[in-house]
Amino acid sequence: MTSAENRCSFCGKPAVARLTGPERRLCAAHFIEDAEARVFAAMKDECMVAPGDRVAVGLSGGKDSTALLLLLHPILPTLGATLVAVTVDEGIAGYREETLKAAEALTAELGVEHVIVTFADLFGKDLDRLLVGREAQGCTVCGVLRRRALAEGVKRVGATKLATGHNLDDEAQSVLMNVLRGDLPRLRQDTSTGQPGHFVPRIKPLAVLSEKEIVTYLLLRGYFRDLPECPYAGTALRSEVRTMLAGLEHRHPGTMLRIIRFRDGVRRSARSVEPVKALSTCRRCGELTSGEVCQVCRLLGQGG
């Protein structure tokens, strides 16, 4: 296709993207409209937000949560809901400073209330110090603690829902990782309902957009920044799965969406067969756990 033939299916302006299902080419303005419409449709279909909700956006300052805040900011008032941003500062030198600054600049620009919770405050030490001697487990440790920190932030701001920036790629990768680990309970675990007294319902409005679509959206709206990468490089399995899925998505477009549909099907059919294993409360901190002491307390070495 020549540059001259590459035209928006709706208005004939130069197209920035070609999307499938249904097949369409979109100019900058129509791409933004299309992406926003898909997110809002998903929010409606899945009843993610109700009137009176106070929605906390987990804002890391990275690309996904930036896009999430930009998208939710104009729409929540029309749904009768309010917005507050919560940032977790893990204390990762050379990485968090810049993303934190980006997060603060964005909430200031949009006029969104913003609360920052730090690992140092919650757990007594920042991540870098918690990880001394076990740096290789960085992402696993951080993931557990960040989830807790975010839940704590949500409590502090009195939010009724937690919105996170997980995109289609993240979600499809997680499904495959759970399959590869043989972890059916984790595959079935649905965090969208929450646990009264422990977790508010968690919503993922961006799960209908691929990482590529999110970056395109940010570039077109002038919010894409080349931020530093986290020094804790992620788990080995996730990076293998990411590469594999990217290859499959390229050769077989729609693969990621089909994986999500498969997961949803598994959840629906499993729900009616067998109840999810009951959770008890941690005898140290009182949060939900499948054992006697929760993962957070075990990681912090208070498990004994």
Added chain:
Amino acid sequence: MQIILPDRSVRTLSRASAPIEEILLELGINPTTVIVIMNGRIVPEDVTATEGDELRIVRFSHGG
């Protein structure tokens, strides 16, 4: 045509024309992991680049 790679290094390709997707695959880049900006404008990868075009490849998929 000139290609600015994600690491900001510049490669010159001496071809009259080629679909962007083909160029990416030759460079070992999966098109779903990058966005291509041709002469300052984002374009789908099925567009053909011709002599004199400048392609900037923005990589975003490194996790996190």
